[in-house]
Amino acid sequence: MAISLRRQGPTKFEQAADGSMTLIEHVRELRNRLFWAALGIVAGLIVGFIISQWVFHILEGPYCGLESSWIDGKCRFVVLGATDGLVLRLKIALWVGLIVGAPVWLFQLWAFIAPGLHKHERKWAYIFVAIAAPLFIGGAVLAYFVIQHSLPFIMEAGVIGDTTQLEVSAYIGFVTSMILIFGAAFEFPLILLMLNFTGVVSARRLLSWWRIVVFLSFGFSAIATPDPGPFGMTLLALCMVVLYLAAVGVAFLNDRRKGRGKEIYAGLDDDEISPIEDDREPVGAMGRVDGATALETPEPVAKPLPLERRFDDMT
Template identity: 45%
Template structure:
């Protein structure tokens, strides 16, 4: 069997080899996910106790079943099975994330230049902590929105909240908060790429802040003022930090000497032969 360099002197991989590699990496990612689902199935009870804790901390969750215990309800024969399967799949996706993220990166990375790989490392290194910080904040605020709306229930009325509706509410909160916290990271990446200069960020800053508050009011499932502010205020703070970093990055780039300064319109610009040679060398090593 010929090696990759023997098959193509430029180091490029044929289409069939790309498809084979994609198939192999998908199989590895799926197997890792299935193993994570099995782990999630075994860890269902502690995870479910963790997810329902915000609801069980409310007084409205008690007094319906014997022993004055917290309880949620199912309205179908297979609802309990699908609940356990859904939570197991979520746990499986989280547990197997290092494997399928690595498989994705290993498939994409050979086609990237060194600078693009560095940006990807920075993006992933910041995206994962920001997402988990957002989900942690969402978990803390879940009970506040529930307490507000369940507080309208009369004293002699007990709400029968189904498992599906509660789980959908909690998962939506976690995803909305987690993904919204990624917004400042995209601002920084666009600025580093030269697409979004800091001057444009300053001009649209008020509109962006207003848009964040509107998005927080629409995207949160409860749409109560406390949850909206809990999402909007940290996002505005992160956006301001991103705007400051963009300003510092643009000021740093402005200090660099302009290679075209002092040239007339009909004068040829100098060629950076060293840079061209380095780019060609990276391209030769690129699969």
Template identity: 45%
Template sequence: MKRTQRQTDSEGRMPLMEHLRELRNRLIKAMLGLLIGTIIGWLVFQPVWDFLKEPYCALPQSQALEKGQCSLVVNGIFSSFFLRLKIAFILGLVVSSPVWLYQLWAFVAPGLYRKERRWTYVFLSAAVPLFLVGAALAYVTVDRGLALFLGFTPDDVAALITVDHYVGYMLAMLLVFGMTFELPLFVVILNLAGVLTSERIRKSQRMSIFGIFVFAAVATPSADPFTMMALALPTVVLFEASVLLAIFNDRRRSRRPDPHAELADDEAAPLDLEQIDAELERGDRTR
């Protein structure tokens, strides 16, 4: 007999096979969304490619000696095809992000409490704008690093940059800047969860700032001073903002009355078993 309803136990948990079926269905839907997004990326390849190569084409070293046009070269028969496929896949990943993010959330959310879900909402609502701001900053500053190193090219020599090399450089810049801008968000989330206090952050604040500059010097593909500072300085500002938010949050917590403040050091705190049972029951209903 075919089951039309999931079997759950008294605590609202699903059996292992039901979890696997749920995961399979979520993965299929996510892959279908990614496939549709990749097809869309394939169709809009040309305007996206023009947008990606604009920082390089704005440099005088990008102009071929004879044609006077922006020149990027391919060094294989299938390089052009795989270039288009790679960019289409990346675009599909971005375009279909609402689909696969929702599928991921729908699979994980039933196992979270209401408070944990609220933190997840905060994370997702802030993570996407921060990543986009970091990627936009990378796009604006990428030509400075290119200009610095291509500036050593002699006047009678044409800089023939391969398409794969340039696309890899651009994607690395966008990902490094975008992911680094997520660092302050993790600090805030850990503080809201009670894992990281503002006092502990302030004790290691100098080392954290020093670590940001070291990471910016190592992680940026060009490793030039301008790109390093363009990544490090905004990250430090965002980190300081996250420290202030952590301080405000800890002060707000400290104003809450402590129900066990009047107890002696060697006195055990009383347990309200009825309240604990009510909270556990309420938590099970919201899972």
């Protein structure tokens, strides 16, 4: 008797896609997905705890560039609590664990959501995720560059008037917050592309927003950047504007591929008068209306047959 190695019956993905999976099966699948996602995060947390010292040395780079941070030939921070060093290492390990375990927990999240999407929606989701990761990394690198060049000015422009030592937890929190803000800011053009690819707005409409985008970019940069000077604000705003223009260019290519803008009324202005000739005739006085005629008397309705005589033997 031959034994078949092929899996019999539909897979869980096919069951979830065609709606044959019950509610209890969905809940059970969600539990399994969360379990494997948690395992991925725990594994990443272990890796993050091992390399947390190396990550800390990278994050302390802008601070160690200050002369006041060096005491006895070492870059030193101010530590206020006995457990601050351990708690900070666990925080860094958690951040690194989320990044290292991202392939696992993102795959589990995607495997649970993907059956509810169409095939073309899944294809565009792959493309957007592939673009989002490099954009976030670019924003994080820019944040590190801005902090490195603006931290001396921030320290010297305060009321103390000179650079001094910083508390380690507050400094690391400041650096990680800036990395998250800059990384999220670089995802802005991706949102515009999603609106264009889904057909919500056209490329011409996106281009018509350039004044608003430039104003919002500089406004957001003025609030997000720690440097009160124009260096960091201008750099972040220019990067956001360049990414916006790149997104508009991709949107124009997408509109040309889909044939948008060639509709029958695409070239007409909303306030333009119709080119159809005005051949309306003036309405004159109303003619004479004759009186209503009497209706004829309807014929009497025949009496219906008895119930047993309405149908034959077959009906």
